[in-house]
Amino acid sequence: MFSLKAIELIGRSLATAVHEGGNDDARADVVLANTLTGFVETLSSCTGEHAIEHALSAFHPALPHGAGLIMISKAYWSRFFGSSGDKLVAIARALGHADAQKPHDFVTALTDLQKRCNVSALRLSGYGVRPEDFGKIADNAINTMGGLFRVTHARSYARILLRLLRNAINNHR
Numbered sequence: 001m002f003s004l005k006a007i008e009l010i011g012r013s014l015a016t017a018v019h020e021g022g023n024d025d026a027r028a029d030v031v032l033a034n035t036l037t038g039f040v041e042t043l044s045s046c047t048g049e050h051a052i053e054h055a056l057s058a059f060h061p062a063l064p065h066g067a068g069l070i071m072i073s074k075a076y077w078s079r080f081f082g083s084s085g086d087k088l089v090a091i092a093r094a095l096g097h098a099d100a101q102k103p104h105d106f107v108t109a110l111t112d113l114q115k116r117c118n119v120s121a122l123r124l125s126g127y128g129v130r131p132e133d134f135g136k137i138a139d140n141a142i143n144t145m146g147g148l149f150r151v152t153h154a155r156s157y158a159r160i161l162l163r164l165l166r167n168a169i170n171n172h173r
Helices: 003-020 023-042 049-057 063-076 085-094 103-114 131-144 147-151 155-167
Strands: none
Touching: 003 023, 003 103, 023 049, 023 063, 049 063, 049 131, 049 155, 063 155, 085 103, 103 131, 131 147, 131 155
């Protein structure tokens, strides 16, 4: 309930807050979404996406956490099409794509939000991330925050992470 409400608020107001920093209503929605997300993370956990991004930032300290999450988001969430389809459809709808019918619609909604916020051109390579670093990034994510992957049911973390990072660096599909 809190998660979907936070996503709904972000879908409705984040782009406005980005472009119109003085818009108090949009900023209030983003603040409330952040607060609701804090409740959710306190009561449950983060996803493995955060473990991957923290590993990226560990080797590339100039990479802001939010930017890293943006750049790996589509590759990360695409791997759940088969296992969490209904949830991804619900998230797409919460983001404002009321006609969402299939899991891929979530990535479409996410891409749309990224474009509206002018962050869709971010690339891992722009922060010095290279494919030859993926092994150590995957190892770091697993060894330092591996518990987050249990939340997302990954079976073979290293193999999955390497594939995900390859997809993320190739236009973060």
